Amino acid sequence: MPMKKLLMASAALLLSVSAAKAQEKTLTISVYGFAQDEFKKILYDPFEEKCGCELVVETGNSVERLAKIEANKADPVIDLAVISMRDALAAAKDGLTDKVDTSKLSNFDKLYDIAKDPNGDGMSIGYTFYASSIAYRSDKMTVESWADLLAEDVVDHVALPNVTTTQGPLTLYMLGKALGDEDPSLKTPIAAVGEKKDEIVTFYVRSSQLVQLMQQEEIWAAPIGRFAWSGFSKMDLPIKWATPKEGQSGGMNVMVLTKGSKNRDLALEFMDLWLSTEIQTALAENLVDSPANKDVKVSDEIAENLTYGADTVANLHLIPSQVAIDNQETWLSEWNNKVGQ
Amino acid sequence: MFQNRAEAFALVLPAAIFAAVVFLAPVLILLSEGFGSGDSWTIQAYIDFFSQSLNQTVFLRTLKLAALVTAASAVIGYAAAFAIVNLPPKGKGRITGLVVLPLMISPVARTYAWLVILGRTGFVNKALVAVGLSDEPIRFLFTETAVFIGLLQLFLPLMIISLISALENMPRDAVPAARVLGANWLQVFTKVILPLTKEGLVIGGTLVFTGSMTAYITPAILGGSKVLMLETLLYQRVTVANDFVSASVIALILIVMAFAANLLLKRLATARNKR
Numbered sequence: 001m002p003m004k005k006l007l008m009a010s011a012a013l014l015l016s017v018s019a020a021k022a023q024e025k026t027l028t029i030s031v032y033g034f035a036q037d038e039f040k041k042i043l044y045d046p047f048e049e050k051c052g053c054e055l056v057v058e059t060g061n062s063v064e065r066l067a068k069i070e071a072n073k074a075d076p077v078i079d080l081a082v083i084s085m086r087d088a089l090a091a092a093k094d095g096l097t098d099k100v101d102t103s104k105l106s107n108f109d110k111l112y113d114i115a116k117d118p119n120g121d122g123m124s125i126g127y128t129f130y131a132s133s134i135a136y137r138s139d140k141m142t143v144e145s146w147a148d149l150l151a152e153d154v155v156d157h158v159a160l161p162n163v164t165t166t167q168g169p170l171t172l173y174m175l176g177k178a179l180g181d182e183d184p185s186l187k188t189p190i191a192a193v194g195e196k197k198d199e200i201v202t203f204y205v206r207s208s209q210l211v212q213l214m215q216q217e218e219i220w221a222a223p224i225g226r227f228a229w230s231g232f233s234k235m236d237l238p239i240k241w242a243t244p245k246e247g248q249s250g251g252m253n254v255m256v257l258t259k260g261s262k263n264r265d266l267a268l269e270f271m272d273l274w275l276s277t278e279i280q281t282a283l284a285e286n287l288v289d290s291p292a293n294k295d296v297k298v299s300d301e302i303a304e305n306l307t308y309g310a311d312t313v314a315n316l317h318l319i320p321s322q323v324a325i326d327n328q329e330t331w332l333s334e335w336n337n338k339v340g341q
Numbered sequence: 342m343f344q345n346r347a348e349a350f351a352l353v354l355p356a357a358i359f360a361a362v363v364f365l366a367p368v369l370i371l372l373s374e375g376f377g378s379g380d381s382w383t384i385q386a387y388i389d390f391f392s393q394s395l396n397q398t399v400f401l402r403t404l405k406l407a408a409l410v411t412a413a414s415a416v417i418g419y420a421a422a423f424a425i426v427n428l429p430p431k432g433k434g435r436i437t438g439l440v441v442l443p444l445m446i447s448p449v450a451r452t453y454a455w456l457v458i459l460g461r462t463g464f465v466n467k468a469l470v471a472v473g474l475s476d477e478p479i480r481f482l483f484t485e486t487a488v489f490i491g492l493l494q495l496f497l498p499l500m501i502i503s504l505i506s507a508l509e510n511m512p513r514d515a516v517p518a519a520r521v522l523g524a525n526w527l528q529v530f531t532k533v534i535l536p537l538t539k540e541g542l543v544i545g546g547t548l549v550f551t552g553s554m555t556a557y558i559t560p561a562i563l564g565g566s567k568v569l570m571l572e573t574l575l576y577q578r579v580t581v582a583n584d585f586v587s588a589s590v591i592a593l594i595l596i597v598m599a600f601a602a603n604l605l606l607k608r609l610a611t612a613r614n615k616r
Contacts, residue, residue, distance in 0.1 A: 201480070202567055218482060
């Protein structure tokens with residue numbers, strides 16, 4: 001019976017294919033879309049070689065990526081995701097992530113304390129952070145306080161981050177400190193910005209846009225994250241990184257494990273490699289990410305472009321994730337009322 | 342042309358199925374999000390949307406800018422199209438090519454050029470200061486003026502092309518005849534040219550209005566979040582807040598406004614004709 005034989009043969013083939021698939025280990029990660037060439041060279045390729053597995057990398061902005069994790073909650077596709085500290089707390093509250101078994105991370109003890117458990121729930125590990133301050137034209141103005149951004153003689157050459165960006169609340173938070181009101185509702189700083197909204201050049205959404213505005217002398221100052229600094233420092237203009245008396249703000253990005261994901265051990269292995277002194281040093285030297293591993297040593301020249309060193313890290317004024325989550329709606333509606341129109 | 346309707350129907354079927362599956366169905370699914378979660382239909386999302394003053398401002402601004410761009414492109418477009426139609430054939434082809442050329446350049450590149458031209462150290466400001474019209478550079482960027490200029494440059498070619506083809510279809514002797522009979526240029530335009538080219542004006546006007554309303558890149562780059570328009574607001578709602586309900590509401594508003602503009606322009610054209 002040729003027909004029966006054929007059926008059996010194809011069934012056997014199917015079985016062997018799926019068996020082979022099961023043997024082949026795959027780890028799926030979800031990351032920010034930037035510097036992927038460097039990440040491939042420094043982190044992804046060495047990991048694939050080490051584990052003998054396939055690494056699938058999904059990229060996108062955090063809203064898209066979180067929406068996807070939420071949609072696949074019942075049958076997770078992503079094993080490990082890289083998001084902001086605030087999003088990590090929100091995801092944990094939505095039951096999208098699992099506790100990280102740090103006993104399996106050989107590099108855990110090398111991390112700065114602030115990175116070990118940023119949200120205090122054991123659900124995330126910080127792998128990089130950045131300071132946020134003001135990039136400004138030192139020939140046109142001085143910046144000693146965050147409030148200098150709103151000074152009458154320069155405000156019409158200032159770009160501020162929109163409240164919807166990561167930098168937005170950080171800037172308002174530091175502006176609030178400078179204005180003597182640290183209330184988490186940010187009402188005072190938002191009102192202060194609202195009063196000057198017509199003079200302020202723009203409320204930017206992407207920091208990449210600022211480089212051109214600075215080059216065209218449309219703006220003299222803008223609050224940015226340290227990760228965007230290299231674009232400014234390369235310009236042929238006297239641009240400085242401010243150290244305001246209220247200090248610098250900043251943020252941290254973390255790794256989380258998706259609840260119910262199937263490749264837990266592989267994910268932890270990947271996490272451990274990413275936190276290792278070797279990989280963190282390579283990422284720092286290529287100016288991809290500032291290290292969260294305190295054993296990382298880099299030259300002064302590299303350090304200049306990063307958020308580097310125990311002192312810097314200890315002095316960052318981070319907004320606690322819970323405060324950010326609780327107040328986000330208030331910030332947005334307050335902003336829309338006072339600034340947005 | 343066809344022996345029977347069945348033949349024509351069979352020919353159109355593949356395209357119709359394709360459009361229904363990959364265009365109509367997704368659009369309907371997306372739009373349905375604005376009317377509640379399936380259990381009961383409601384227009385609450387629309388009421389909520391229009392009850393917020395920011396959204397009202399953005400809606401009116403979008404309407405205003407789209408209308409202004411359409412009106413300006415009609416005025417400039419008629420002048421340009423009339424001049425082009427009366428050129429000798431060789432020159433006409435060349436100039437029409439130049440008019441179409443910007444359409445072949447990416448809107449991102451074109452809009453970035455405006456970012457440089459309209460900047461404080463840009464060409465426009467340098468000229469204004471040099472001529473003495475202004476003591477110091479004026480800030481154009483991130484204002485409604487910048488968005489208006491960007492949109493006008495983006496969509497003017499569509500109006501000119503529509504009007505060129507309308508003017509070409511006009512009887513050659515119509516204008517000289519009107520002139521011989523003693524009509525001045527204003528009368529020639531309102532009594533002869535406008536009625537005879539209204540179809541082109543309706544098509545061009547709809548394209549420009551709809552385009553201006555739904556353009557994203559130009560308002561995003563030249564207006565930023567200080568000059569939010571419906572399209573940039575839609576993007577913000579989705580990428581920042583993951584709020585597909587508001588996005589769906591805005592999408593339907595844009596679709597309705599596009600159809601309304603087309604109907605209105607047609608109505609204006611026929612009303613003028615009856616007079």
